[in-house]
Amino acid sequence: MKALGKEVTIVMVEDDEGHARLIEKNIRRAGVNNEIIPFVNGGEALTYILGEDRSGKVSEGRYLLVLLDLNLPDMTGIDILKQLKSNSYVRHLPVVILTTTDDEAEIKRCYDLGANVYITKPVEYDSFANAIRQLGLFFSVMQVS
Amino acid sequence: MRRSTGLLALGALLLVLVGSIGTYIAFRADETFGLIVDEREMRRNAADLLSALQDTEIGQRGFIVTQDQAFLAPYEDARNRVPRLADTLLPHLPEHGEADGAELRQLVERRLELAEITLADVAEGGIDRLSLIGLEGEGRATMDRIREILTGVLDRSDARNAEAIARQERLNRLLQIASVVGGLATLVVIGGAFLEMSRQLRALGAAEEEMRRLNAGLEERVQQRTVDLMRANQEVQRFAYIVTHDLRAPLVNIMGFTSELETALKPLQAYVLADGSPISESDIRDARLAAAEDLPEALGFIRSSTRKMDGLINAILKISRDGRRELKPAPIDLKALAELTAATVQHQISDMDGSVEIDVRVPEIIGDRLSLEQALGNLVDNAVKYAHPDRPLRLKIHAYREGARMVRIDVSDNGRGISGDDHDRVFELFRRAGAQDRPGEGIGLAHVRTLMRNLGGEITLQSVAGQGSTFTLHVPADLRPVLNEVKL
Numbered sequence: 001m002k003a004l005g006k007e008v009t010i011v012m013v014e015d016d017e018g019h020a021r022l023i024e025k026n027i028r029r030a031g032v033n034n035e036i037i038p039f040v041n042g043g044e045a046l047t048y049i050l051g052e053d054r055s056g057k058v059s060e061g062r063y064l065l066v067l068l069d070l071n072l073p074d075m076t077g078i079d080i081l082k083q084l085k086s087n088s089y090v091r092h093l094p095v096v097i098l099t100t101t102d103d104e105a106e107i108k109r110c111y112d113l114g115a116n117v118y119i120t121k122p123v124e125y126d127s128f129a130n131a132i133r134q135l136g137l138f139f140s141v142m143q144v145s
Numbered sequence: 146m147r148r149s150t151g152l153l154a155l156g157a158l159l160l161v162l163v164g165s166i167g168t169y170i171a172f173r174a175d176e177t178f179g180l181i182v183d184e185r186e187m188r189r190n191a192a193d194l195l196s197a198l199q200d201t202e203i204g205q206r207g208f209i210v211t212q213d214q215a216f217l218a219p220y221e222d223a224r225n226r227v228p229r230l231a232d233t234l235l236p237h238l239p240e241h242g243e244a245d246g247a248e249l250r251q252l253v254e255r256r257l258e259l260a261e262i263t264l265a266d267v268a269e270g271g272i273d274r275l276s277l278i279g280l281e282g283e284g285r286a287t288m289d290r291i292r293e294i295l296t297g298v299l300d301r302s303d304a305r306n307a308e309a310i311a312r313q314e315r316l317n318r319l320l321q322i323a324s325v326v327g328g329l330a331t332l333v334v335i336g337g338a339f340l341e342m343s344r345q346l347r348a349l350g351a352a353e354e355e356m357r358r359l360n361a362g363l364e365e366r367v368q369q370r371t372v373d374l375m376r377a378n379q380e381v382q383r384f385a386y387i388v389t390h391d392l393r394a395p396l397v398n399i400m401g402f403t404s405e406l407e408t409a410l411k412p413l414q415a416y417v418l419a420d421g422s423p424i425s426e427s428d429i430r431d432a433r434l435a436a437a438e439d440l441p442e443a444l445g446f447i448r449s450s451t452r453k454m455d456g457l458i459n460a461i462l463k464i465s466r467d468g469r470r471e472l473k474p475a476p477i478d479l480k481a482l483a484e485l486t487a488a489t490v491q492h493q494i495s496d497m498d499g500s501v502e503i504d505v506r507v508p509e510i511i512g513d514r515l516s517l518e519q520a521l522g523n524l525v526d527n528a529v530k531y532a533h534p535d536r537p538l539r540l541k542i543h544a545y546r547e548g549a550r551m552v553r554i555d556v557s558d559n560g561r562g563i564s565g566d567d568h569d570r571v572f573e574l575f576r577r578a579g580a581q582d583r584p585g586e587g588i589g590l591a592h593v594r595t596l597m598r599n600l601g602g603e604i605t606l607q608s609v610a611g612q613g614s615t616f617t618l619h620v621p622a623d624l625r626p627v628l629n630e631v632k633l
Binding site: 129 | 579
């Protein structure tokens with residue numbers, strides 16, 4: 001999976017180890033072999049994407065795709081989304097929201113804030129796997145553009 | 146109130162009394178006045194009779210001496226008046242306490258008779274000196290007797306009159322006194338009525354003011370209750386959201402790894418159930434991978450997720466039990482409680498060179514000991530747990546009054562602090578803030594908040610990230626009225 005000829009790195013912000021493993025397995029099963037960097041809390045993920053100074057300059061020229069869980073121990077995914085989408089260096093990075101809730105108001109809020117895709121983690125495992133495969137398709141589209 | 150009504154009753158009684166006395170006096174005065182008029186009438190009649198009789202005497206003597214007819218005219222005139230005057234006077238004499246007048250009538254008739262005889266004899270010229278002297282002597286004696294009787298009547302009448310007038314004067318004075326007393330009584334009644342009226346007006350005003358105040362208080366309380374209800378409702382929704390969300394996360398794992406188990410089962414089945422058909426190298430490799438990695442991993446996640454769900458359910462149960470536990474109001478010495486709580490972490494604080502300061506400026510409060518112990522214990526534990534790594538912990542527990550009915554307990558530290566975005570979040574169930582480098586479930590502060598709200602109190606937070614935090618417990622100084630209100 002490449003963007004403008006460069007490998008895309010997947011940043012996965014997910015505090016639940018099991019979810020992280022399931023997401024990774026399904027991404028791989030869908031044939032996506034890009035590097036996945038996992039974070040279990042928001043603070044560390046923000047440090048990676050925006051840098052220690054939170055300026056976002058570190059991500060200049062990086063090709064990242066952010067998988068973001070809304071329900072994190074130290075801060076909400078909404079806060080992270082806000083920070084990413086209000087930073088001029090990283091605003092263009094695609095953000096995929098992953099969460100267990102299917103609350104409509106929350107979904108709308110994420111889209112309003114600039115989330116690119118919103119995937120609920122369903123209890124039905126098959127549809128979850130299917131959603132992850134769709135994500136694989138999304139990566140391919142990105143590769144083409 | 147009693148004084149003014151008493152005054153009113155007294156005044157009314159006086160007025161009735163004065164009125165009765167006045168009426169009585171008026172009747173008596175009227176009666177006396179009638180008596181005086183009667184008495185005067187009688188006296189005038191008596192005087193007239195006497196004067197008429199004297200006139201006849203003068204006329205008679207004049208004629209006898211002068212033989213002049215001119216004297217006969219006044220005599221005749223007076224003589225004609227006498228019977229009428231006697232008729233007017235005599236029947237009324239007994240009414241005035243005098244003798245019945247029979248003697249007087251005989252005397253008067255005899256007197257006139259003697260005058261007639263004398264005058265007739267003189268006119269004929271045939272009267273001798275001796276018989277004249279005899280007639281005149283009897284006439285004078287009769288006249289003297291009449292004069293004596295009538296003068297007596299006149300004198301006694303005068304005396305009776307004077308007495309009646311004196312009585313009238315006494316009545317008049319009594320009437321004056323009664324009028325003055327009546328005036329005073331009227332003043333008293335008016336004063337009493339005025340006092341009573343102003344007292345009732347004041348009472349009415351006070352009642353109205355009280356009603357207005359109660360009304361305003363009621364509106365305020367309804368407003369407060371409405372705000373409380375809305376807050377409670379929002380919390381229930383937030384709680385339901387968190388619980389479903391957090392329970393769903395392990396459920397996603399269980400379902401997901403169950404599917405992974407199924408997936409891993411296929412190469413195993415292909416290997417184990419081959420029943421003699423040829424098995425490829427890759428089949429063997431897949432089966433080994435499934436048995437060595439995929440199956441144990443899936444089982445491990447299923448087990449840990451199940452355990453996590455159990456933990457979450459237990460935490461929810463604990464909070465729910467706290468909410469239902471019966472509170473037992475008892476006197477609590479906050480200073481002793483703070484010292485006891487600080488003692489439980491004393492060795493940890495000593496290890497990091499820290500210090501504890503306790504300043505309690507409230508007398509005993511009435512509260513639920515267990516709730517306060519747990520709340521304070523939680524806050525002190527947190528202060529130790531989240532101490533700043535670069536400096537020794539300075540822990541302060543300050544307690545002082547807050548308004549008339551509340552007490553606040555500040556637990557301050559110079560620890561790592563909490564950033565402003567997380568000030569609400571730290572009190573939510575299963576939520577934590579800052580670096581996740583300390584063990585914990587995100588239950589403690591949610592638990593403290595539940596405890597405080599059960600007590601009719603609240604927990605608030607002031608904190609600057611990197612500098613320290615102050616958690617404040619606001620609790621009622623007396624739990625009993627709060628419990629009574631909840632029962633209502």
